[in-house]
Amino acid sequence: xxxxxxxxxxxxxxxxxxxxxxxxxxxxxxxxxxxxxxxxxxxxxxxxxxxxxxxxxxxxxxxxxxxxxxxxxxxxxxxxxxxxxxxxxxxxxxxxxxxxxxxxxxxxxxxxxxxxxxxxxxxxxxxxxxxxxxxxxxxxxxxxxxxxxxxxxxxxxxxxxxxxxxxxxxxxxxxxxxxxxxxxxxxxxxxxxxxxxxxxxxxxxxxxxxxxxxxxxxxxxxxxxxxxxxxxxxxxxxxxxxxxxxxxxxxxxxxxxxxxxxxxxxxxxxxxxxxxxxxxxxxxxxxxxxxxxxxxxxxxxxxxxxxxxxxxxxxxxxxxxxxxxxxxxxxx
Amino acid sequence: xxxxxxxxxxxxxxxxxxxxxxxxxxxxxxxxxxxxxxxxxxxxxxxxxxxxxxxxxxxxxxxxxxxxxxxxxxxxxxxxxxxxxxxxxxxxxxxxxxxxxxxxxxxxxxxxxxxxxxxxxxxxxxxxxxxxxxxxxxxxxxxxxxxxxxxxxxxxxxxxxxxxxxxxxxxxxxxxxxxxxxxxxxxxxxxxxxxxxxxxxxxxxxxxxxxxxxxxxxxxxxxxxxxxxxxxxxxxxxxxxxxxxxxxxxxxxxxxxxxxxxxxxxxxxxxxxxxxxxxxxxxxxxxxxxxxxxxxxxxxxxxxxxxxxxxxxxxxxxxxxxxxxxxxxxxxxxxxxxxxxxxxxxxxxxxxxxx
Ligand SMILES: Cc1ncc(C[n+]2csc(CCOP(=O)(O)OP(=O)(O)O)c2C)c(N)n1
Numbered sequence: 001x002x003x004x005x006x007x008x009x010x011x012x013x014x015x016x017x018x019x020x021x022x023x024x025x026x027x028x029x030x031x032x033x034x035x036x037x038x039x040x041x042x043x044x045x046x047x048x049x050x051x052x053x054x055x056x057x058x059x060x061x062x063x064x065x066x067x068x069x070x071x072x073x074x075x076x077x078x079x080x081x082x083x084x085x086x087x088x089x090x091x092x093x094x095x096x097x098x099x100x101x102x103x104x105x106x107x108x109x110x111x112x113x114x115x116x117x118x119x120x121x122x123x124x125x126x127x128x129x130x131x132x133x134x135x136x137x138x139x140x141x142x143x144x145x146x147x148x149x150x151x152x153x154x155x156x157x158x159x160x161x162x163x164x165x166x167x168x169x170x171x172x173x174x175x176x177x178x179x180x181x182x183x184x185x186x187x188x189x190x191x192x193x194x195x196x197x198x199x200x201x202x203x204x205x206x207x208x209x210x211x212x213x214x215x216x217x218x219x220x221x222x223x224x225x226x227x228x229x230x231x232x233x234x235x236x237x238x239x240x241x242x243x244x245x246x247x248x249x250x251x252x253x254x255x256x257x258x259x260x261x262x263x264x265x266x267x268x269x270x271x272x273x274x275x276x277x278x279x280x281x282x283x284x285x286x287x288x289x290x291x292x293x294x295x296x297x298x299x300x301x302x303x304x305x306x307x308x309x310x311x312x313x314x315x316x317x318x319x320x321x322x323x324x325x326x327x328x329x330x331x332x
Numbered sequence: 333x334x335x336x337x338x339x340x341x342x343x344x345x346x347x348x349x350x351x352x353x354x355x356x357x358x359x360x361x362x363x364x365x366x367x368x369x370x371x372x373x374x375x376x377x378x379x380x381x382x383x384x385x386x387x388x389x390x391x392x393x394x395x396x397x398x399x400x401x402x403x404x405x406x407x408x409x410x411x412x413x414x415x416x417x418x419x420x421x422x423x424x425x426x427x428x429x430x431x432x433x434x435x436x437x438x439x440x441x442x443x444x445x446x447x448x449x450x451x452x453x454x455x456x457x458x459x460x461x462x463x464x465x466x467x468x469x470x471x472x473x474x475x476x477x478x479x480x481x482x483x484x485x486x487x488x489x490x491x492x493x494x495x496x497x498x499x500x501x502x503x504x505x506x507x508x509x510x511x512x513x514x515x516x517x518x519x520x521x522x523x524x525x526x527x528x529x530x531x532x533x534x535x536x537x538x539x540x541x542x543x544x545x546x547x548x549x550x551x552x553x554x555x556x557x558x559x560x561x562x563x564x565x566x567x568x569x570x571x572x573x574x575x576x577x578x579x580x581x582x583x584x585x586x587x588x589x590x591x592x593x594x595x596x597x598x599x600x601x602x603x604x605x606x607x608x609x610x611x612x613x614x615x616x617x618x619x620x621x622x623x624x625x626x627x628x629x630x631x632x633x634x635x636x637x638x639x640x641x642x643x644x645x646x647x648x649x650x651x652x653x654x655x656x657x658x659x660x661x662x663x664x665x666x667x668x669x670x671x672x673x674x675x676x677x678x679x680x681x682x683x684x685x686x687x
Contacts, residue, residue, distance in 0.1 A: 039597045040524035063494035063530050064461055064522050092460055095496065130390050130441065132419070134459045273671055302675045304664050309390060309441035310655035314679070321682070 007189040012182050015157035015190050016046050016122075019164035020084060022194050024054050027082065030168060033060040034069055034086030034122075043088055044124055044183060066096035070121065074104050077119040082168055090125035090177060091137035104173045105148030119174075120167045126179045126218045126269060127301075127316055130309040136180075137306055138217075138270040143175050144247040144279065150174045150199055151246040155220040157188040159244055162197030170199060179217035202250035204257065208237035210330055211263040214254065214280055216243040219267045219317060226322035233323075236330055246276050254280060255287035262293035263332075265325045267317050272300035294332030297325045334534040337549040339581060342556035345609055347618025354560045360625055366555045367616050369407065370399040371631075372638045373423035374613060376432055379642050380422070380439065384590045388650070389439040393419045394586045397553075400612030401517045401580040403427050404558030405485065408566050411451065414471040414484035416464040419457040420517075421487045430454055432645035433652075442655045443663075462492040465501030465514065472505070472512040472569070483511035483569040485562075491522025493536055502577065506543040511569035513562060514577045517552060519584045524597035536579040545575050552580030553612040583610060657683075 010018060024030045032047055032054075038061035041048030051059035062069050066087060073083040087093045093100075100121070107115050127136035143151050152167055152174055154160035160178070167174035205220070206227060215223040220242045227238040239257045243250060258264050264284060266277040277298040284296055299317045307315055342351045342358075349355065377396050384392040395402065402423035409415065409428050417425050422435050429452045438445025438457070446456035453471070458464035468486035475482040492498055493516070505512050516536050520527050533539065540547025548565070550557045558580055565576035585603045587594045594600070608614070620626035661668065661676040668676065 035522075036524045038524075041596070043523070043592070061525050061529055064491035064525070065494040065496065067496055068494065094460065132391060132459060272675075302660065302679075303669070303671045304660045304675075307657075307660040308438075308443050308445075308655075311443075311657045311660055312441070314657035315660060 006192045008192055009187045010157045010190045011184045011187050012154065012157045012160045012178070013044055013046050013184060015161040015188075016164055016178065017048060017050065018190065019161040019168075020047065020050060021053065023165055023168045024050070024058065026194065029080055030082045030084065031058050031060065031076065032084045032086070033062050033073065035062060035064055035088050037061060037086050042086060044180070046122070046178070047086065066092055066094075067099050070096035070099040070104065073119050074099060074107070074117055077117045078107065078115050082118055084120045084122060084168060087121060087123035089131070089135045090123040090139070091134040093121075093123055097142070100143070100149065100173070101146055105146050108172065109148060116171055117173045118171045120164070120176050121173070122176045122178060124180045124183070125177045126181055127306050127312050128181045128218060130312070131180070133308055136312065138268075138301065140177060140246055141270060141274055141276050144276055148172070150248070151177065152199055152244065153177045153179065153216045153246060154244060155179060155182055155217055155242050156186065157190050159197050159203070161190050162195050163199065163244065165194060166196040166199050169196065174199070177217065181218035182221070185221070197244070200245050200248045200250060202241050202243045202245065202253045204239060204253065205242055206238065206240040208239045208261065210236045210238065210261055211265065211326055212239045212241060212257040212261045213265050213267065213322070213326070214241045214243060215267040216246060217269070219269055222317060222319055223267050223322060226319040226326065229319060230323050230326050234327065236326060238326070249279065249283060251283055251287065254283060258284050258288045259291040262291055263329050264296040265299060265322065265329055266296065267299045267322055269301045269316055271303045272298055273303050275300055294329050297329050299325045333538045337535045337537040337547060339549050339551050340557050340561065341551040341554050342560070343554045343615055343619050345615060347615050347622055349619070354556065357560070358556060360623070363616070363620060363623075364625075366403065366407070366559065367613070367620065368634055369403045369427050370423075370555065370613050370616070371634060372641070373399045373403055373426060375635070375638050375642055376422060376426060376435070379646065380436070381586070381590060383436065383646065384439070389436060390441050392439050392590045393588075394590070395420045395423060395584060397583045397585045397606065397611070398517055398519060399423050400555040400558050401552035401582045402487070404555040405515050405562040405578075405580070407559060408563040409485060410482070412453065412480070412482045414453040414455070414468065414482070416455045416468045416484065416486040417457050418464070418487055418489065419459060420489070421457070424487060425454055428452060428454060432642060433648040436645060436649040437652060440649060442652070443659055444655075462488055462495035462497040462501070464488070465492075465497055466504065468512050468514075469501050469505040469508075469510050472510040473508050476509070476511055476572070481570040483513065483566055485513045485515055485566070487515050487517060489522060490516065490518040490520065490527050490536060491525065491530055492516075493539060494530055502539070502543045502545070502575070505575040506545050509572070509574040511572070512575045513565045513569060514575060515562065516577065516579045518579050518581050521584075521588070521598065523588045523592065537577060540577040545577060547577045547579070549579045549581065552582030553610045553615065555612055555616055
């Protein structure tokens with residue numbers, strides 16, 4: 001007999017707050033720091049209420065300096081704390097890039113494990129919310145290219161809580177990217193207690209026979225819509241995967257699905273060149289080449305800066321582009 | 333330290349002259365020009381907030397209360413000088429000659445909003461905090477190497493002084509003696525974080541000491557002190573004497589942006605009080621009235637002219653037509669790479685199919 005799990009209906013951003021609160025209640029060494037995270041509760045309210053509950057020493061409004069936030073978090077993490085550092089927007093992580101690349105990601109290997117950096121960097125990211133310039137950048141590939149850091153991207157409330165708790169518990173640095181478009185787009189039943197969703201494991205959202213669709217973050221909803229419409233219009237059924245972690249990729253899930261369907265379309269909003277989609281294609285070549293019935297296609301953002309919002313919809317992949325790619329692939 | 337950087341003032345809150353250093357230059361015509369420019373900026377700003385509320389533009393970044401700091405400092409620029417604003421500095425860019433239409437288009441999400449009028453070296457608003465200080469130093473350094481007497485002015489907030497780029501900008505400018513004016517608008521807050529939590533120093537001007545450049549602290553709501561001190565700093569730069577850091581202490585009445593709720597972290601009564609005490613326009617009105625040349629009829633006439641100008645800008649913005657999506661591809665490189673070209677071709681054929 002299973003005991004009923006108590007749940008509550010939460011948006012993704014509420015689930016993220018809940019994950020931090022859950023871990024802070026359990027562990028005194030978990031800290032939250034960043035710009036406006038304290039009194040203001042974060043510009044997206046992701047840290048709302050945390051300072052009231054845990055005080056100014058654990059939920060810290062820092063000076064406005066990303067390199068400072070990450071560099072000092074590295075020191076905190078090396079010396080007994082588990083900092084959760086918020087970047088106000090992913091597009092403002094660039095001043096901290098040096099600290100993440102040259103230190104956070106390689107202190108373990110440089111010291112043969114003598115020092116480690118168990119920290120989480122949270123950042124809202126992605127286009128489609130009419131944010132001003134630079135706020136919408138989707139440059140996850142810069143970080144999957146960085147040895148020594150894990151990259152996690154939830155697309156819904158349940159995964160967000162479980163993945164964030166797993167990230168805080170991880171003994172290595174984790175970049176936790178929060179698609180802004182998903183913050184309040186839907187609510188899910190989320191357990192009130194602590195639980196984890198394993199880093200490195202994707203999710204199969206839907207079973208299908210003809211093609212595998214692979215996405216993460218805000219593109220998951222786009223892909224789900226395309227899959228539904230193409231099934232109704234053409235009778236094509238899709239296996240839909242939400243990768244959830246971009247480094248390390250879920251090799252087993254991707255290859256198992258592609259070996260079943262023999263076809264694949266990868267969808268991401270970041271520019272195509274150098275994008276994470278290319279790693280997925282390469283993984284499929286390595287594991288599943290002889291099962292393929294057509295080349296794997298990618299539907300991506302363009303090799304251009306994310307444009308200002310009057311034209312950003314023309315930048316983002318939409319269900320129409322995904323459906324076209326599905327049809328091209330199936331009829332190859 | 334604080335006592336070494338006293339706040340300079342020319343007009344006090346009651347509009348009374350407390351420092352006669354520049355009294356000869358405080359002519360009626362200059363005074364009226366400063367007043368008109370500030371009123372224009374304020375009316376532009378209020379229009380921006382209203383347009384956002386009506387959903388005719390996206391998120392807007394208001395500056396009401398900071399008119400003196402921006403107008404007084406930008407009015408000293410000459411053709412060919414360089415200006416590096418942040419997202420909040422429309423009063424400065426408008427005063428230096430940016431078109432109101434393009435400023436509105438910027439907040440409507442149109443890339444053309446970043447394009448300044450021909451001959452005006454106005455950079456697009458810096459979105460990443462403090463990054464523009466180095467560009468100002470670089471362009472100024474270039475002017476120096478080219479042997480001109482032009483310079484740069486760069487705007488930034490109190491929060492910006494925490495970023496590495498602030499320190500690097502000041503240091504480079506100091507080392508290379510670049511003709512740049514670092515114009516800080518200290519409005520007391522970086523979104524929700526008050527100055528006391530941003531830094532331990534009581535003034536921003538004192539940070540100049542570390543770079544061995546002049547640091548000046550001024551009342552940023554007193555347009556005369558802003559105008560004359562910035563002019564001095566710019567002349568100092570033009571004459572080859574290097575950079576100056578100006579801290580203009582000011583106040584912004586409203587939210588950080590139209591997407592922000594200041595009641596979470598700021599005393600709203602303070603904003604109301606400030607409108608009666610430190611307001612830059614009211615102060616100049618009081619001075620002009622004391623001088624005997626402030627008349628309501630004159631103000632009404634000026635307001636009517638400005639209203640016409642701003643309404644025209646809004647009309648032009650709305651008549652502009654849809655933004656051109658292919659701009660996204662055609663301006664990434666001078667000659668598109670094959671990947672950008674392929675993507676552009678694909679984009680065009682998709683658009684054609686849809687039609
Ligand atoms: C590098 C970077 N980090 C964070 C942000 C988000 N952000 C925008 S404005 C702002 C506060 C800026 O405060 P201040 O420099 O005092 O200027 P003010 O807006 O008050 O004029 C922050 C944190 C940003 N734009 N750039």
